[in-house]
Amino acid sequence: xxxxxxxxGGDNAPAAVVEGAVLASRAIPHHIALIGKEELxxxxxxxxxxxxxxxxxxxxxEVISNEExxxxxxxxxxxxxxxxxxxxxxxxxxxxxxxxxxxGALLAGGLFILGRIPGIDRPALAxxxxxxxxxxxxxxxxGANSDCKPNNLLEFGIMGNIYMEKVLGRKNPTVGxxxxxxxxxxxSTLTKAAYSLLEQSDMNFIGNVEGxxxxxxxxxxxxxxxxxxxxxxxxxxxMALQMMKTLKARFTAxxxxxxxxxxxxxxxxxxxxxxxxxEYGGAPILGVRGPIVKMHGSSNANAVKNxxxxxxPYAEEKVVDxxxxxxxxxEEITLSENDKx
Amino acid sequence: xxxxxxxxGGDNAPAAVVEGAVLASRAIPHHIALIGKEELxxxxxxxxxxxxxxxxxxxxxEVISNEExxxxxxxxxxxxxxxxxxxxxxxxxxxxxxxxxxxGALLAGGLFILGRIPGIDRPALAxxxxxxxxxxxxxxxxGANSDCKPNNLLEFGIMGNIYMEKVLGRKNPTVGxxxxxxxxxxxSTLTKAAYSLLEQSDMNFIGNVEGxxxxxxxxxxxxxxxxxxxxxxxxxxxMALQMMKTLKARFTAxxxxxxxxxxxxxxxxxxxxxxxxxEYGGAPILGVRGPIVKMHGSSNANAVKNxxxxxxPYAEEKVVDxxxxxxxxxEEITLSENDKx
Numbered sequence: 001x002x003x004x005x006x007x008x009g010g011d012n013a014p015a016a017v018v019e020g021a022v023l024a025s026r027a028i029p030h031h032i033a034l035i036g037k038e039e040l041x042x043x044x045x046x047x048x049x050x051x052x053x054x055x056x057x058x059x060x061x062e063v064i065s066n067e068e069x070x071x072x073x074x075x076x077x078x079x080x081x082x083x084x085x086x087x088x089x090x091x092x093x094x095x096x097x098x099x100x101x102x103x104g105a106l107l108a109g110g111l112f113i114l115g116r117i118p119g120i121d122r123p124a125l126a127x128x129x130x131x132x133x134x135x136x137x138x139x140x141x142x143g144a145n146s147d148c149k150p151n152n153l154l155e156f157g158i159m160g161n162i163y164m165e166k167v168l169g170r171k172n173p174t175v176g177x178x179x180x181x182x183x184x185x186x187x188s189t190l191t192k193a194a195y196s197l198l199e200q201s202d203m204n205f206i207g208n209v210e211g212x213x214x215x216x217x218x219x220x221x222x223x224x225x226x227x228x229x230x231x232x233x234x235x236x237x238x239m240a241l242q243m244m245k246t247l248k249a250r251f252t253a254x255x256x257x258x259x260x261x262x263x264x265x266x267x268x269x270x271x272x273x274x275x276x277x278x279e280y281g282g283a284p285i286l287g288v289r290g291p292i293v294k295m296h297g298s299s300n301a302n303a304v305k306n307x308x309x310x311x312x313p314y315a316e317e318k319v320v321d322x323x324x325x326x327x328x329x330x331e332e333i334t335l336s337e338n339d340k341x
Numbered sequence: 342x343x344x345x346x347x348x349x350g351g352d353n354a355p356a357a358v359v360e361g362a363v364l365a366s367r368a369i370p371h372h373i374a375l376i377g378k379e380e381l382x383x384x385x386x387x388x389x390x391x392x393x394x395x396x397x398x399x400x401x402x403e404v405i406s407n408e409e410x411x412x413x414x415x416x417x418x419x420x421x422x423x424x425x426x427x428x429x430x431x432x433x434x435x436x437x438x439x440x441x442x443x444x445g446a447l448l449a450g451g452l453f454i455l456g457r458i459p460g461i462d463r464p465a466l467a468x469x470x471x472x473x474x475x476x477x478x479x480x481x482x483x484g485a486n487s488d489c490k491p492n493n494l495l496e497f498g499i500m501g502n503i504y505m506e507k508v509l510g511r512k513n514p515t516v517g518x519x520x521x522x523x524x525x526x527x528x529s530t531l532t533k534a535a536y537s538l539l540e541q542s543d544m545n546f547i548g549n550v551e552g553x554x555x556x557x558x559x560x561x562x563x564x565x566x567x568x569x570x571x572x573x574x575x576x577x578x579x580m581a582l583q584m585m586k587t588l589k590a591r592f593t594a595x596x597x598x599x600x601x602x603x604x605x606x607x608x609x610x611x612x613x614x615x616x617x618x619x620e621y622g623g624a625p626i627l628g629v630r631g632p633i634v635k636m637h638g639s640s641n642a643n644a645v646k647n648x649x650x651x652x653x654p655y656a657e658e659k660v661v662d663x664x665x666x667x668x669x670x671x672e673e674i675t676l677s678e679n680d681k682x
Contacts, residue, residue, distance in 0.1 A: 133587040143521055146529035180484055180571040188487035188568045211575030215583040227529045230521040231569055232576060234552030239580040242556040246474040246615075250608040260604030267591040267598055274587075 001315060002094045003308060007036030007044075008063045008081045010100025011298045017100065018044035020304020025054045027309055033094060035060050036081045060084045066297070070104030074112055082106060086113045089290040096315040098282065098308055100295035107144050110288035117320065119327030122152045123287030124226070125294065126160055127233055128168075128280035131217040132240075132271070136280055138164050138173075139222045143230035144285070150193035151334045153177070153223055154201065158326050159286040160221040161203050166317040167284070167310075176209035176219030178228055184208070190225065193337075198223065200333045240275045281310030287323065291315045342656060343435045344649060348377030348385075349404045349422045351441025352639045358441065359385035361645020366395045368650055374435060376401050377422045401425045407638070411445030415453055423447060427454045430631040437656040439623065439649055441636035448485050451629035458661065460668030463493045464628030465567070466635065467501055468574055469509075469621035472558040473581075473612070477621050479505050479514075480563045484571035485626070491534035492675045494518070494564055495542065499667050500627040501562040502544050507658040508625070508651075517550035517560030519569055525549070531566065534678075539564065541674045581616045622651030628664065632656045 005021050007014045014036060021032045022045070031054055034041050038059035045055065062080035064073040074083055082101050086109040088094040099106055103125065116123060127142035140160035145152060157175050164173040177195055179187040184195050186208065198205045209218040215236060224232065247268070251261035261268070282293040291314040295307045313319075346362050348355045355377060362373045363386070372395055375382050379400035386396065403421035405414040415424055423442050427450040429435040440447055444466065457464060468483035481501035486493060498516050505514040518536055520528040525536050527549065539546045550559040556577060565573065588609070592602035602609070623634040632655040636648045654660075 132583050133590065146521060146532075178572060180487060180568055180575075191487075191568075211572040211577075212579035212582075214576060215579040227521055227532075228569055228572055231519060231552040232572060234521075235555060235573060235576055236552075236580060238553035238556040239577060240584070241553075242473050243581070243584050246612060249474065250612060251605060253608070256604050257608055260601040260608075263597050263601030264592060264605070267594070267601075271587060271591060 001030040001312070003030055003032050003311065004085045004088050004094035004097045005032055005034050005308060006081045006085055006097070006099030006101050007034040007041045007057075008060070008101065010295060012300060013100065014040050014044050016299060016301045017304050019048060019301035020299070021055060021308060022048040022050045023301060023305035024308035025050055027305070028312060030312065031056070032308065033058050035085045035088075036063070037061065058084070058088075064102055064105045066102045068102070068105070070102060070108040073102070073105055074108040082109050083113065086110065086290070086292065089292070090114055096291040096293065096311055098293045098295060098311050100297055100299050100304070103143070103294055106292055106294050107285060110285045110290075110292050114289040114292075117287055117289055117324050117327065119331060120155055120159070120287040120323065122148070122155065123285055124156050124159065125283055126163055126286050127283040129214070129222060129233065129236070130275055130280065131215065132274050134217040135170075137214075137217060137220055137222050138168065139224070139229055139233055140286065141224065141226040141229045142233050142283060143226045145226035147227075148190060148225035150190060150197055151330070153190070153194035153225065154197040154333060155287065155330055157198050157203060157205070157221060157223040158201065158330060159323050160223065162319060162322050162326065163284060163286060163314070164221050166319050166322065167313045170220055172204050173220035174206045175203045175221040175223060176206050178211070178214065178222060178224035178232065179208035180210065182208050182210065194223070197333050197337055200336065201329065244272065282307040284314055289320060291320060342371040342653070344371055344373050344652065345399075345426045345429050345435035345438045346373055346375050346649060347422045347426055347438070347440030347442050348375040348382045349401070349442065351636060353641060354441065355381050355385050357640060357642045358645050360389060360642035361640070362396060362649060363389040363391045364642060364646040365649035366391055368646070369653060371653065372397065373649065374399050376426045376429075377404070378402065399425070399429075405443055405446045407443045409443070409446070411443060411449040414443070414446050415449040423450050424454065427451065427631070427633065430633070431455055437632040437634065437652055439634045439636060439652050441638055441640050441645070444484070444635055447633055447635050448626060451626045451631075451633050455630040455633075458628055458630055458665050458668065460672060461496055461500070461628040461664070463489070463496065464626055465497050465500065466624050467504055467627050468624040470555070470563060470574065470577070471616055471621065472556065473615050475558040476511075478555075478558060478561055478563050479509065480565070480570055480574055481627065482565065482567040482570045483574050483624060484567045486567040488568075489531060489566035491531060491538055492671070494531070494535035494566065495538040495674060496628065496671055498539050498544060498546070498562060498564040499542065499671060500664050501564065503660060503663050503667065504625060504627060504655070505562050507660050507663065508654045511561055513545050514561035515547045516544045516562040516564060517547050519555065519563060519565035519573065520549035520551065523549050523551065535564070538674050538678055541677065543670065585613065623648040625655055630661060632661060
């Protein structure tokens with residue numbers, strides 16, 4: 001198996017990406033191909049010791065930045081690490097593409113180069129959602145689609161369910177729909193219709209989950225439109241940051257508090273670690289015809305290493321094929337729903 | 342001034358409501374009329390000492406529960422505390438109605454009995470949004486309208502802006518739009534169009550705020566549709582709960598941790614207090630022709646007291662009239678936007 005890693009993506013590229021790839025290659029048997037500006041990558045790689053047959057460099061002369069309009073960038077920069085890396089997956093020269101680069105460009109690249117899985121209307125970004133003091137959930141969609149139709153939410157649920165089971169290894173995961181009320185009759189036009197579709201699926205659908213329940217780990221797969229999903233994910237991050245900041249301010253105010261905090265230092269560190277996204281791997285783009293994983297933009301070497309290692313089963317377990325095979329179920333449910341009108 | 346207080350609403354009614362009303366009446370010069378089942382209220386009131394001319398009881402034989410369908414309940418239960426209380430505001434027999442009862446029934450009652458302020462398409466529920474370690478924001482809409490149009494978001498902003506200035510006393514508040522990206526071009530069809538409307542207003546509109554920034558107090562008035570607003574508010578509550586729970590679990594694990602926690606007890610209590618909604622007063626329904634304030638359903642006597650006291654400026658400052666006068670601005674902006682097409 002060959003893992004293509006974008007050497008140019010993210011705030012700490014190429015140094016952290018190259019180091020992370022070296023660390024990952026010590027842990028897994030697969031070949032890692034670093035893609036990007038050859039000279040830069042070679043200079044970084046030289047700093048580390050690694051098995052020469054397990055890491056290679058593929059030259060790509062262009063870089064797509066976060067500031068560029070994604071569609072235009074993907075169309076024009078044919079020799080960028082993102083476009084070239086995704087093309088390698090398409091042509092069978094690589095099994096998976098991992099990048100800390102522009103999410104928009106990765107989505108656009110996935111759509112234009114790999115294409116949608118036939119029957120999937122809208123590919124989605126799935127993101128691990130850390131649960132403090134519990135097992136992480138998976139949030140779909142984390143921001144790829146800000147306007148959704150009910151069938152999109154059904155797709156998100158089915159794809160997330162497959163990813164949770166095959167890649168994150170949780171059997172028969174619970175699937176919940178983000179909504180503003182527990183009853184099926186509650187919510188927006190979108191969520192009411194999506195509820196009805198999700199209910200007809202073979203998944204372990206547990207109904208609506210409210211904002212209050214999500215951080216407590218109410219379900220394994222959190223289904224929502226990309227707008228709410230993005231707000232939800234970023235708000236969780238923001239709340240954790242704000243609370244840790246307040247904790248720090250209060251726990252360092254006065255001698256007594258400082259003494260108490262010193263005694264609790266290891267506990268506070270443990271809590272911080274639970275928010276560490278890098279422990280959980282990256283965010284897959286689900287619904288395109290090949291595995292692409294988005295890493296956090298600020299990934300350090302350790303995060304890169306974890307993301308690469310945890311990306312392996314996305315390719316190995318043939319998740320793309322399984323999603324393809326589930327399309328029939330999606331079509332049957334949406335058709336039966338249309339029959340009602 | 343006469344404040345009508347729903348004696349039957351909330352988890353702790355009538356005891357906590359009556360006690361809270363007594364406490365409030367010691368702090369403010371206004372008359373408080375408790376509305377509900379006369380016998381029950383009189384029995385509770387007898388337990389306290391109060392100035393007889395400052396508290397009265399108005400009999401209402403019916404109660405609307407949280408489980409009832411709001412519209413049907415408001416239409417059928419004419420002698421309920423909610424319907425009768427709102428009618429008193431309508432008829433000038435009271436200046437404001439405060440209730441910990443069903444939010445849906447309060448909204449329906451506001452709409453059917455008082456009616457919309459002419460020119461306001463959709464009344465909204467505004468909720469104080471606690472900022473840990475900072476001044477609270479105001480979130481509009483907190484859940485009254487799960488499907489919104491761009492002009493609704495403009496209305497929410499303008500009404501929230503007025504309430505923040507006149508009732509919560511913050512001059513020239515900053516107004517932000519919840520969105521999934523900082524640039525004006527980002528977001529859903531709804532938020533992109535709403536951005537354009539908000540930008541044309543006379544408010545101190547600071548643009549988009551992302552989920553990450555909201556808990557840090559990015560803006561004074563947080564504008565969003567009722568679906569996202571409800572998710573946002575409840576998620577914040579859920580995150581705070583979950584983090585305090587984890588804190589407690591970790592800080593009581595082992596002798597060393599317990600000792601540390603003992604030294605930090607007052608700091609932890611301070612943090613908990615920052616989440617205490619009852620300190621901030623209730624949630625006004627904005628956009629109906631009279632002031633209605635929703636109290637938290639689990640309000641204790643102290644929360645009831647605070648909500649009553651903090652509700653006074655909603656009536657005194659003539660917020661309803663000021664919103665009425667702002668309708669011209671809303672119409673001009675939405676008309677100018679229509680001209681573009």
